[in-house]
Amino acid sequence: MYKIESKNVDFFYGTSQALKNINIAIMQNTVTALIGPSGCGKSTYLRLFNRMNDLIGNTKLTGQILIDGEDIYAKGVNVDSLRKNVGMVFQKPNPFPKTIFENVAYGLRVNGVTDKKLIEERVETSIKQVVLWDEVKDKLKKSAFELSGGQQQRLCIARALAIQPSVILMDEPTSALDPISTSKVEELIYELKSKYTIVIVTHNMQQAGRVSDTTAFFYMGELIEYDNTKTIFTNPKIERTQNYITGRFG
Amino acid sequence: MIDIKENKLARSKQRKQAIAFAIFRVLSYSIVAILFIILTFIIMKGVKVINWNFITQMPEEGMTKGGIYPAIIGTLCLVAGSMIFAFPIGVLAAIYMNEYVKDGIAKKIIKQMTNNLAGIPSIVFGLFGMSLFVNKLHFGDSILAGSLTLGLLALPVVIRTTEEALKAVDNTFRQASLGLGATKWQTTRRVVLPISFPNIITGLILAIGRVSGETAPILFTVAAYFLPKLPTSIFDQAMALPYHLYVISTSGTNIEESRPIAYGTAMVLIIIVLIANLLANGLRKYFGNKVKMN
Numbered sequence: 264m265y266k267i268e269s270k271n272v273d274f275f276y277g278t279s280q281a282l283k284n285i286n287i288a289i290m291q292n293t294v295t296a297l298i299g300p301s302g303c304g305k306s307t308y309l310r311l312f313n314r315m316n317d318l319i320g321n322t323k324l325t326g327q328i329l330i331d332g333e334d335i336y337a338k339g340v341n342v343d344s345l346r347k348n349v350g351m352v353f354q355k356p357n358p359f360p361k362t363i364f365e366n367v368a369y370g371l372r373v374n375g376v377t378d379k380k381l382i383e384e385r386v387e388t389s390i391k392q393v394v395l396w397d398e399v400k401d402k403l404k405k406s407a408f409e410l411s412g413g414q415q416q417r418l419c420i421a422r423a424l425a426i427q428p429s430v431i432l433m434d435e436p437t438s439a440l441d442p443i444s445t446s447k448v449e450e451l452i453y454e455l456k457s458k459y460t461i462v463i464v465t466h467n468m469q470q471a472g473r474v475s476d477t478t479a480f481f482y483m484g485e486l487i488e489y490d491n492t493k494t495i496f497t498n499p500k501i502e503r504t505q506n507y508i509t510g511r512f513g
Numbered sequence: 514m515i516d517i518k519e520n521k522l523a524r525s526k527q528r529k530q531a532i533a534f535a536i537f538r539v540l541s542y543s544i545v546a547i548l549f550i551i552l553t554f555i556i557m558k559g560v561k562v563i564n565w566n567f568i569t570q571m572p573e574e575g576m577t578k579g580g581i582y583p584a585i586i587g588t589l590c591l592v593a594g595s596m597i598f599a600f601p602i603g604v605l606a607a608i609y610m611n612e613y614v615k616d617g618i619a620k621k622i623i624k625q626m627t628n629n630l631a632g633i634p635s636i637v638f639g640l641f642g643m644s645l646f647v648n649k650l651h652f653g654d655s656i657l658a659g660s661l662t663l664g665l666l667a668l669p670v671v672i673r674t675t676e677e678a679l680k681a682v683d684n685t686f687r688q689a690s691l692g693l694g695a696t697k698w699q700t701t702r703r704v705v706l707p708i709s710f711p712n713i714i715t716g717l718i719l720a721i722g723r724v725s726g727e728t729a730p731i732l733f734t735v736a737a738y739f740l741p742k743l744p745t746s747i748f749d750q751a752m753a754l755p756y757h758l759y760v761i762s763t764s765g766t767n768i769e770e771s772r773p774i775a776y777g778t779a780m781v782l783i784i785i786v787l788i789a790n791l792l793a794n795g796l797r798k799y800f801g802n803k804v805k806m807n
Contacts, residue, residue, distance in 0.1 A: 313692060315688060315691070315692065318687075318688070318691070320615035320616050320617065343694045343695070343696055344694065346691060346692055346693065346694045347693070347694030350692065350693070351688075351689075351692040353685055353688065353689065355685060357683070357685040357686060357688075357689050359686060359689070359690070359704055360707070360708055369690070369693060369695075369703070370693035370694065370695075372703075373690070373693060373694060373695035373696075373699045373703065374693075374694050374695075419689070422689075422693065423692070423693070426693060426694060
């Protein structure tokens with residue numbers, strides 16, 4: 264069974280159609296890259312998976328998005344519970360103005376975890392998972408703003424991991440980072456694959472090539488091609504994909 | 514070869530800029546000058562009468578002698594009362610508007626009405642307060658009626674500044690919180706409010722400044738011409754600084770003789786507002802630091 268399935272998905276902002284008939288099926292424990300020029304709908308598409316687009320008024324979705332076979336837009340679905348299972352990492356590192364510890368503990372606290380020991384354990388495991396522990400273990404009570412941009416982004420990933428989601432969405436997670444921090448996050452994505460299903464939006468072709476198993480190329484709200492990353496990058500079936508990847512347009 | 518020499522065009526551009534900035538500079542400093550002149554005027558005239566007795570004694574001899582203690586207490590009561598009323602309602606309304614209501618008709622209406630409320634002349638508030646609180650609800654001329662009337666006046670100020678404070682919070686914080694499965698309320702309480710708190714406090718203080726100087730709304734709802742004793746409950750009348758100032762300057766027993774007291778009263782009023790502003794700044798800094806470390 265697929266982890267995520269998108270069936271005939273159309274999405275509208277008011278009257279303008281942002282996504283046209285998107286069909287994708289994503290396997291568990293894989294990394295899927297969404298690529299395409301600005302405004303092609305890839306970020307909008309990513310935000311359908313945790314219903315982040317609900318926050319915007321006057322939008323409409325038709326078709327189905329299934330996670331573990333469940334239609335996440337069906338009646339009776341609790342959006343908060345959905346988001347607990349589908350974590351998100353944003354373009355700009357956005358830790359809360361709280362301590363490093365409280366940033367990671369936040370998701371647990373809002374989901375009703377009060378057991379102090381459990382929280383401490385989870386915070387530690389999550390920070391270790393993003394290979395940040397040695398850098399922050401002595402300053403957990405310090406503000407998260409004291410960390411560098413790259414550290415902040417890894418902290419944000421730890422924050423998402425702490426509530427043990429099964430899917431992680433990443434919206435251009437390295438676009439605000441320097442090359443070294445970027446490669447650290449990329450390594451991390453590779454590591455996390457064994458436990459999570461990851462969908463990542465990226466503008467960086469090399470990054471898509473390095474971290475992902477499958478790649479979806481979007482153009483003007485349409486899914487042009489969706490295949491193994493290797494195939495997309497070496498032997499795309501559609502010319503437009505080839506042109507985009509080789510940098511001839513976009 | 515590049516041309517980087519001084520030439521006619523470059524000089525003319527420079528001159529225009531110099532003239533523009535010179536005008537801006539003069540105008541900016543004139544604001545400071547105006548404030549400075551008002552303050553010096555009031556202080557020069559008022560400082561003579563200000564002493565410990567002036568702020569701790571009752572008025573004497575038809576308000577031409579003695580202090581303004583009851584007016585100070587009255588104003589403090591009214592400020593506190595109006596804020597107890599306006600602050601929670603205003604902040605909650607702003608939260609509702611900014612965090613919960615999606616853009617649309619309802620939001621537009623609330624917004625427009627808030628702006629209209631802000632535009633109503635304060636004497637109209639006074640009249641309304643008298644008919645509703647004093648007469649209809651039988652509060653009588655009282656601190657309660659006055660506080661509620663002043664509170665109504667302060668509401669739009671609180672709502673607007675709170676809204677601005679909430680708007681200033683970067684949306685990515687909200688998304689991050691919601692993305693972790695937090696509800697809107699959890700997001701508001703745990704992330705948005707702590708970040709915006711320093712600015713909300715500023716709004717509160719602005720409202721205090723506005724309220725403490727208002728005369729018209731308290732005219733028919735609470736203010737007493739002269740009271741020989743302090744109020745003992747919220748159903749008592751009270752004296753208030755701005756009204757006291759008005760009384761002794763227009764209808765006192767001896768206007769010429771009470772002139773120094775008028776200036777003294779004005780100075781005390783200004784000092785109260787000034788202290789409120791300083792306090793606001795202090796609180797802002799304090800909570801601003803706390804937000805980062807929390």
